[in-house]
Each structure stands twice: as C-alpha cells, then as structure tokens.
Amino acid sequence: MSDVFDQFQGTDSYIASDELRHAVNVAVALARPLLVRGEPGTGKTLLAENLARSLGLPLIRWHVKSTTKARDGLYVYDTVARLHDSRFNSGDVRDIAKYIKLGPLGQALDADSRVVLLIDEIDKADIEFPNDLLLEIDAMRFWIDETGREVVAKQRPVVIITSNNEKELPDAFLRRCVFHYIQFPTRELMAEIVRVHHPDITDRVLDNALEMFFGLRATPKLRKKPSTSELIDWICALKKAGVDLSRVSGGIPFLGTLLKTEQDVELVGKRAKA
Amino acid sequence: MLIDFLFELRKKRLPVSTHEWMALMEAMALGLHESSLDGFYHLCRTICIKDIAHYDAYDEAFLAYFKDVHTDALSLTEQLRAWLADPRNLEGLTDEQRQALQDLDLEKLRELFEQRLKEQKERHDGGNRWIGTGGTSPFGNSGKNPTGMRVGGGGSRSAMAVADERRFKEYRRDVVLDVRQIDVALRGLRRLGREGAEEELDLDETVDKTCRNAGDIDIVFRPPRRNRVKVVLLMDVGGSMDPHSELMSRLFTAASRSGRFAKFRSYYFHNCIYNTIYEDAQFRKGLPVADLLSNSDRDEKLVIVGDALMHPAELLDPGGSMYLYAQNRASGIEWLRRLSAHFRSAAWLNPEPERFWSGTTIEVIASVFGMWPLTLDGLAQSVRYLVRGGERPKVGDPSKWMKAVAG
Numbered sequence: 001m002s003d004v005f006d007q008f009q010g011t012d013s014y015i016a017s018d019e020l021r022h023a024v025n026v027a028v029a030l031a032r033p034l035l036v037r038g039e040p041g042t043g044k045t046l047l048a049e050n051l052a053r054s055l056g057l058p059l060i061r062w063h064v065k066s067t068t069k070a071r072d073g074l075y076v077y078d079t080v081a082r083l084h085d086s087r088f089n090s091g092d093v094r095d096i097a098k099y100i101k102l103g104p105l106g107q108a109l110d111a112d113s114r115v116v117l118l119i120d121e122i123d124k125a126d127i128e129f130p131n132d133l134l135l136e137i138d139a140m141r142f143w144i145d146e147t148g149r150e151v152v153a154k155q156r157p158v159v160i161i162t163s164n165n166e167k168e169l170p171d172a173f174l175r176r177c178v179f180h181y182i183q184f185p186t187r188e189l190m191a192e193i194v195r196v197h198h199p200d201i202t203d204r205v206l207d208n209a210l211e212m213f214f215g216l217r218a219t220p221k222l223r224k225k226p227s228t229s230e231l232i233d234w235i236c237a238l239k240k241a242g243v244d245l246s247r248v249s250g251g252i253p254f255l256g257t258l259l260k261t262e263q264d265v266e267l268v269g270k271r272a273k274a
Numbered sequence: 275m276l277i278d279f280l281f282e283l284r285k286k287r288l289p290v291s292t293h294e295w296m297a298l299m300e301a302m303a304l305g306l307h308e309s310s311l312d313g314f315y316h317l318c319r320t321i322c323i324k325d326i327a328h329y330d331a332y333d334e335a336f337l338a339y340f341k342d343v344h345t346d347a348l349s350l351t352e353q354l355r356a357w358l359a360d361p362r363n364l365e366g367l368t369d370e371q372r373q374a375l376q377d378l379d380l381e382k383l384r385e386l387f388e389q390r391l392k393e394q395k396e397r398h399d400g401g402n403r404w405i406g407t408g409g410t411s412p413f414g415n416s417g418k419n420p421t422g423m424r425v426g427g428g429g430s431r432s433a434m435a436v437a438d439e440r441r442f443k444e445y446r447r448d449v450v451l452d453v454r455q456i457d458v459a460l461r462g463l464r465r466l467g468r469e470g471a472e473e474e475l476d477l478d479e480t481v482d483k484t485c486r487n488a489g490d491i492d493i494v495f496r497p498p499r500r501n502r503v504k505v506v507l508l509m510d511v512g513g514s515m516d517p518h519s520e521l522m523s524r525l526f527t528a529a530s531r532s533g534r535f536a537k538f539r540s541y542y543f544h545n546c547i548y549n550t551i552y553e554d555a556q557f558r559k560g561l562p563v564a565d566l567l568s569n570s571d572r573d574e575k576l577v578i579v580g581d582a583l584m585h586p587a588e589l590l591d592p593g594g595s596m597y598l599y600a601q602n603r604a605s606g607i608e609w610l611r612r613l614s615a616h617f618r619s620a621a622w623l624n625p626e627p628e629r630f631w632s633g634t635t636i637e638v639i640a641s642v643f644g645m646w647p648l649t650l651d652g653l654a655q656s657v658r659y660l661v662r663g664g665e666r667p668k669v670g671d672p673s674k675w676m677k678a679v680a681g
Contacts, residue, residue, distance in 0.1 A: 019316055022316050026301060026317060035324065037326065079480075080475075080480070080493075083484055087489055087490065087491055127461060171289060174324035175294055179321075179324040180320060
C-alpha cells in the first residue's frame, strides 16, 4: 500500500463510512477532484472541512451561487477601482497586478503549499459553469491575461466538489472527477454520528430519538425528509428543554426543527391523530 | 483481461470513457483496490460511475462479469488449512465426528462450498445445509460444524453481496421523479435574453463610455439575462389521473417556481380538452379555449399532462364530453388539433407507462401532439424538443383498432 493512501480516516467530530473514506483516499491518491453528492444534510460540506483538518492542510472555500461565473474563481480584475484611481490620481494605475484579485480557485493554485479546495454546491451556478472550469481543473494552471502571468499549481490541491443535484453536470466534467454518493446513514452509523455530537447522551434517549426520527423519515409523501443535521439540532433542542422522549405522548416535540414545510407538519399531524 | 469488463459496462449503456478507464488502471497500479474484489468494486465505481442512477446497472454488470470468479477461494483454503492445523479446534469432538472430519478432505470441501454458493441465492441463518450463520452446515459463520469453513464475517460485506443486493435500484433514471429532478430537467427549457430592470454593471460599456467621457467615470448598467420562455401548462385531473396526482403536484411545484419562466400559466381539464378549460382543479372558473388561443403568443410553449385515456367516443364524437351541460359542437380531437395548430411547439407528457399505450386513445392523441412518458428521460427529451424542435417520438398507428371500434 502506498503511503499516499489511507490518509483520511475521519476525525473525532466527523464519522465517515468505509465507502466514503475509500473514495476520498482514491481522489487524494489520484489527485483528481472528488465530486460528492447526496441528500441535503448528509455532511457533504463538512467533509471538506474535516478532510482539511485530518490532513493538516488549509481549506479554501468557494461557495457557488446562481450568479457565480467560472472566471470569478480564478481572478477578478477590478476595472472600476482602476478607473477610479486614474480619475482621482490616487494610486499607481500602471501596476495592473494591484487590481487583480485572485478568486478561491486562483488562490488554491497559487498557494505555496498544498491546500484543500472546497467548491460548494456547484450545481447552483449556470449549467455551463463546470465546463468553464475544465481546463483549469485538469491542468491546474491558468493565465492572467491582463498581466501576462501564468499561475501554475506548485502542488495539486485536493479538490472537493459538492452537488445536490441528481444530474445535469456535463459529461466532460464528470469524466475528470472521482465520484461518491453519500447514502443516508444506517441506524448504527447514525447512532455513532449522534454520539460524536452529543457525547453525554444516554442509550435510552438515543434509542428513543432514533426510533422517532427514522419513523418520521419513513412517513410516505414527505416533501423534505429530515436529515442528519436536523436530527442533531433536534436532539440539542430536546436536551436544552429537558424533554424525556419516553414520556412524551401524542406527537413529536419540536417538530419544527425536523420538518421545514407546513404541508409536512400538517401531514404528520394528521397521521399522528389517525 | 479487464478490458472485457469495460465493454460489459458499455453494453449496459454506462458512459464509461477511456479517460476514466486509464485512471482506473493508474489507481490499480497504485494498489488502491487493495488487491481484492471488494476493493475493486468500490474503486471502479468511484472512478467510472458518476451518477447514482447508473449504480444499479453497474451492480448488474459487475454481477454478470464476476459471477464465475472464485471469490477469495485461495485465501479461504489457506484459512481452512490453518484452522484444521490447530488441534484446539478438534477438542470436544466425538470419535464419530473426528472420523467424519477425515473423510471430508479439503478439495472436496471447497468444491462443495462453491457448488452451494452458486445454488444459494439469499442470506441464510441456522439450518444444516446452506452457507450462513449459526447453523451446522460445514460452511458459514458462528456455526457448530467442527469442520466448517468460516465465510466472511466480522468485517465489511463482500462486493458480490453488496452488488447482489441491488440497493440502488430505486435511483434508476426511468422510474423516480422528485421535484428537484423535474427542476433540473426543466432547466433546459430556456432562452436567455436581457430584459427588465437595469441592475447589472456592464463593464465593457462603462470603460468605453468613460474613455469617451475623457476619463470621467460613467457607469453603465444593463438588465441581467433572464429566461424568456413562456409556458402554458394544461393538466388533466380527476378520474383515471388520481393515481398520478402526487407526481403531477411535483411537476407543478417545479414548473411554477418563481422566476423560472418569463410567463407561466396553468389550467386544468378533465379527461379531454373541449371548449373550456379551468383555472382551478375544482372546475369552477372556466376559461374558453378560444380565449386561451387568442391571448397567447404562438411562441409560448404548450405542455399538456394527462393520461390521454378515454372512451374513443369521448375523443372523436362531437358532444363527447361526459358532462351533459358541456355543449361542445366540436369533438375533443378537434380542440386538440386547434391547440396544436396554434402553438408552434407543444408537448404531451403521459404518466401512463409506455407499454400500455398501444390500442388506446393515447395513439390517436399522440398523432396530434408529440407524446413522451412522464419519466425523467421523457421529460428531458420533451424539453429538448420544445427548445430545439426535431422529430416527435413514433407511437403506434391507431387506424387498425379504430376501424374495429367504429364497426
């Protein structure tokens, strides 16, 4: 076994399944971006944070929004500031480099040491967005046209890309990635995850909570099933309020932390009565 | 030798490229598959399969290709040898059992094991024959047979078992449709253009104007790009559509999301479209189809969702509406033709599975409107058709059975 492999074992606050660990290590060893998909709230974004922590590397985040352009990730040339400076003589406008600001991807490539780069929710941007990044992600280098400087990665960053969507990332982009789908945790894994966040929880409380939680998830026709992060919040709320689940009758307390649409709350309420 | 597996995957229509295959080879050279079939199963899936909808087909291909591989046969026999060599294991056996143990030699045991493994299809606990746990068969885990082979156990499950479980069946593209997936499919339905309030900085124009202005900054704004597609959605509700109501509401949720289309209108009808459609699903507020035609552009996209299943008379005869008070002089099919003639692009989405289409009114309606099944693939294809045009899907010829009905 090469020493590049098996570096990521999860951390004390992040429990990764064997499959996920394997996928992460494959991506690190092959120096390819890891594309992570899965239901919202299964810890896709947290993965990058904890990977950075466990590898001891700095993390650079790039949160993609619907208006994000691929170029923004490389660098932004602040023309307006330069125009302003030239108008009011407030700086040396001949130095274009001063007006070039590297974006998250640019910073990751320009860094002196290896970094972890998180490209979060890549599907939020325009459909063409991933295609515009192909070359940079493949070659790990790009040109700043305005200054004629080429930024080349000294060490290929570890790239984690998350996406909520089922589809619609371009094939050419997918080809370059290593893929992992985070499945919803099983009951055993979930118990382990909850214990990490609430180390003082007793077996009985945990058992009751998981029973209710998985029962709720099994409710047919829910618009948005509660996820791991919601379960953890819910248990936090229960603990703060000092609710004893085994004595609760008629409905789930703090349902609002688990269900986020009124239709779902109504649906569950009706089923509880029936 | 593994190249055949690549073609097995391609045969299942999995889009695995040479690029990915080379990466897999590189990974195997690095030893990332941990020299085991299980490791290979995960490694290959991680590198080559990029969509959970393809996981099931991958499992199928994996099973088909590796079913004859003697899973870990070698390490099992070695384990067994070591086990047999340990005299402690023979303690507490009767003389009879010891005798039986001598009879059961290694080669025979292995043959028997593989044969049983092939016969056995499911998990097994207890009993004295199959491979499983807690039994007295010679094979399995935590069992009582003195000469038993311990199979797996303790660690993670084997890839074959995982693949055999086909856990990813429900993710297949052709069945599931949740709001998000519909959302994504509808994203293709767009034509971008700049319209509306000017709120985006137009850099080129700003630089240009500023230069012309002798260096005095002149900032220019422009409207952001927006989708200009307008959509009219007509939905069949009630009766035979009831089983599909959940799916319909998902489609509606995704389509009506604000800002998705420049203009979005939706109406309801029951069974077939006659002279009136309705603004509400309770059929209280009617809107004459003629009005719809006169106040909609021909460029708007018409999307009809319905099962298109009815008695032929309801579709083809004038006055075919099942409601007595609805006086329609033109037949249903005539109204459909008018709609189809007005809108340049229109699509009919049918929640009824395609295999039930033949010999029904679906075929008649599909000759007027391009018809796609309401699956993710069907939706994506219809969106492509609405935006770019092209061929409509071919549906059976209704003329044969229609004669029989008429006769």
